[in-house]
Amino acid sequence: MTQPTYAPDLVEEAVLLAEPTAPAASAQAFRRERDRIYEIVDDDAREASFRSLHLRWFARLGLHRVIDQVAHQRVDVADRVNVSRVVRALTRQDEGADLVDEATLDAASPTPTLVLRLCPSTLLRPDALCTLLHNELTHVADMLDPAFGYERRLPASEDGPSADNILRDRYRVLWDTTIDGRLTRVGLAGPTERTARWREFASAFAMLGEGCESAFEEWFNRTDPTHAGLVAFALTPPQLANAGKPGRCPLCRFPVASLDARDGGVSPATEAVIRAAHPAWRIELGLCSQCLDLYEARQPSCA
Amino acid sequence: MPTVKNWQLGRDMAYPYDARYPERQFAFVFNINRCIACQSCTMACKSTWTFSKGQEHMWWANVETKPYGGYPRWWDVKILEQLETANPGAQVWGGTPGDGRLAPYGTFEGQTIFEAAARALSPDSARVLGYLPTDEEWNSPNIYEDNPVGKRGVRNALDDTGVQLPVHKTWFFYLARICNHCSYPACLAACPRKAIYKRPEDGIVLLDQSECRGYRKCVEACPYKKTMYRGNTRTSEKCIACYPRVEGTDPESNGEPMETRCMEACIGQIRMQGLVTIAEDGTWAEDRYNPLYFLVHVAKVALPLYPQFGTQPNGYYIPPRWVPRPYLRQMFGPGVDLAIENSISPSRELLAVLQLFRRSNRIIFRYEIEEGPKIYEGSLHGRKVELYNDTVIAFGKDGRELFRTTVEEPVHVRSNAHANSI
Numbered sequence: 001m002t003q004p005t006y007a008p009d010l011v012e013e014a015v016l017l018a019e020p021t022a023p024a025a026s027a028q029a030f031r032r033e034r035d036r037i038y039e040i041v042d043d044d045a046r047e048a049s050f051r052s053l054h055l056r057w058f059a060r061l062g063l064h065r066v067i068d069q070v071a072h073q074r075v076d077v078a079d080r081v082n083v084s085r086v087v088r089a090l091t092r093q094d095e096g097a098d099l100v101d102e103a104t105l106d107a108a109s110p111t112p113t114l115v116l117r118l119c120p121s122t123l124l125r126p127d128a129l130c131t132l133l134h135n136e137l138t139h140v141a142d143m144l145d146p147a148f149g150y151e152r153r154l155p156a157s158e159d160g161p162s163a164d165n166i167l168r169d170r171y172r173v174l175w176d177t178t179i180d181g182r183l184t185r186v187g188l189a190g191p192t193e194r195t196a197r198w199r200e201f202a203s204a205f206a207m208l209g210e211g212c213e214s215a216f217e218e219w220f221n222r223t224d225p226t227h228a229g230l231v232a233f234a235l236t237p238p239q240l241a242n243a244g245k246p247g248r249c250p251l252c253r254f255p256v257a258s259l260d261a262r263d264g265g266v267s268p269a270t271e272a273v274i275r276a277a278h279p280a281w282r283i284e285l286g287l288c289s290q291c292l293d294l295y296e297a298r299q300p301s302c303a
Numbered sequence: 304m305p306t307v308k309n310w311q312l313g314r315d316m317a318y319p320y321d322a323r324y325p326e327r328q329f330a331f332v333f334n335i336n337r338c339i340a341c342q343s344c345t346m347a348c349k350s351t352w353t354f355s356k357g358q359e360h361m362w363w364a365n366v367e368t369k370p371y372g373g374y375p376r377w378w379d380v381k382i383l384e385q386l387e388t389a390n391p392g393a394q395v396w397g398g399t400p401g402d403g404r405l406a407p408y409g410t411f412e413g414q415t416i417f418e419a420a421a422r423a424l425s426p427d428s429a430r431v432l433g434y435l436p437t438d439e440e441w442n443s444p445n446i447y448e449d450n451p452v453g454k455r456g457v458r459n460a461l462d463d464t465g466v467q468l469p470v471h472k473t474w475f476f477y478l479a480r481i482c483n484h485c486s487y488p489a490c491l492a493a494c495p496r497k498a499i500y501k502r503p504e505d506g507i508v509l510l511d512q513s514e515c516r517g518y519r520k521c522v523e524a525c526p527y528k529k530t531m532y533r534g535n536t537r538t539s540e541k542c543i544a545c546y547p548r549v550e551g552t553d554p555e556s557n558g559e560p561m562e563t564r565c566m567e568a569c570i571g572q573i574r575m576q577g578l579v580t581i582a583e584d585g586t587w588a589e590d591r592y593n594p595l596y597f598l599v600h601v602a603k604v605a606l607p608l609y610p611q612f613g614t615q616p617n618g619y620y621i622p623p624r625w626v627p628r629p630y631l632r633q634m635f636g637p638g639v640d641l642a643i644e645n646s647i648s649p650s651r652e653l654l655a656v657l658q659l660f661r662r663s664n665r666i667i668f669r670y671e672i673e674e675g676p677k678i679y680e681g682s683l684h685g686r687k688v689e690l691y692n693d694t695v696i697a698f699g700k701d702g703r704e705l706f707r708t709t710v711e712e713p714v715h716v717r718s719n720a721h722a723n724s725i
Binding site for chain 2: 009012013016017031034035038050090091092119120121
């Protein structure tokens, strides 16, 4: 990997944020030089001078140091990408890494371009930046690893965009869980990563019930995850596959992980209310928990 | 540091510059009981002043939901936290709200943003206590304001103690904001280039772009976060109070002072803006029949926003009646109880003055009331209420009548002149 290139707006904002922490004499020197640039009349020349000044101070303040260190450590990524660009992220949620498609299609440059999106303020927090970079670069390493078998598109669901969102969210949480596990074992994860990831996992896989924690442990400790394995679990967690019949509720037609299986089933009175609305429905077809709640609630008012 | 008289705090306070007061002061009253957050003001301002490249994140006028929201996010929570950290447990008011013009809300015994900074150890904060909002805080005005969310920084989880409140009373209100064109501007105090100045003729606070060198000290210092940095010009910008309109030099004005774009666009009729006469000591000179003077100093229904910051803001708010008093006292000071009492049971004169809101886009300098017949008698909140259909007449700068209106909303019957006449 060649030396990363930095977006000018990221560089400028990081330098401006770092300036108050610089020694007073340095900060004054920076400001004197910067103030003078405002006097340049030609727009292009002024812009070039600003960029040059900020880039020099970016280096002088050592704001590139953590990225250089991590890039040096991550030979698994560095050997497989040609160029890396660091651009400005507007929010913390936007921070991350991507491989750009266009570069992979360029015959003259067959290795892809790595793009890192970072908030300027993150460059001023070395520990947080280091943790973030290792996390993101492990994603990139997986994407570049043939054994992982990464594919850009997840299988489309017949149940519409909400099911696609659920699958994508589960896939993300699973992948992040394996990455946190791998980074924790080599001492590169932050102190709170495991707890935060468990909270996300428990939310995304709440349907696993008591088996949720053991599933989390299993994925956290996994050393060789594959894209296909992550997709398979995200689509149909094994515990869920044994729990009931996934499909659609015959009444509301919404996709459900399992039809209602509560003890006692459907009372005759409720069945009558359902049959009044859905004459073709039979009790063997089942129904989802939401529909059962709905028709049980309707029953007293009908009586 | 010199001291200046801050009548909203009822005492002198430290300020980096000696006191100098304008002849008149740009001021406004927002009746936020009426605000529906339609954002007409926001868009009127945006489409007039901040529609260019580099200004995407700028909203000189904005409306935010309280207590959840803010633009930039958590602006008031953050500065209140900073003040509390600087002066723990002592940000309190003493005395009692009174009738005088010099200490109408009692005396603030805590520290202003100027005083807290002077006591802080860091030389960088020697002038004003403040902070620089992040990109994230500027970028998404109103985000999540209408959504129930969990604790700050905790994703995918709702607050699990919210439902354990003894009585689950929900409340919110909309807070419309522009630059307060403060009498003691923090932005002006913080600028190392002296690029910010207060106009002697109308007290409007302006930022000289040719002098600004993008230090962003003004952005850091303004406790209301109404100065904003523009990345592509590398200078700061702020609300200019539509000064060509206020001056009467706008082509539309025909030489007569007009209210700002955000005021004019207000369909909820919550806004009135004007110019008040300033006395030599910086207080409002008595001007009994100026509607702003009446609302602030006579009826005492309009209160400054966070007066404890110490900038003596010139934006005044008629506080929302349904909001818990401790929250309102923190936001508007100890005058809240009297303000709500007076606005719930308005006097005959107040009821007439409230009819002046948004009947014209010209600045009202004086009003007169012609008494009308009694049209209603009853009781409200345990008090006897009498309504009179008084006529209130508004006058402009040159004493010419601008308009007249009545307490009882007039009914206009259109003639049957067109096919679609009702």
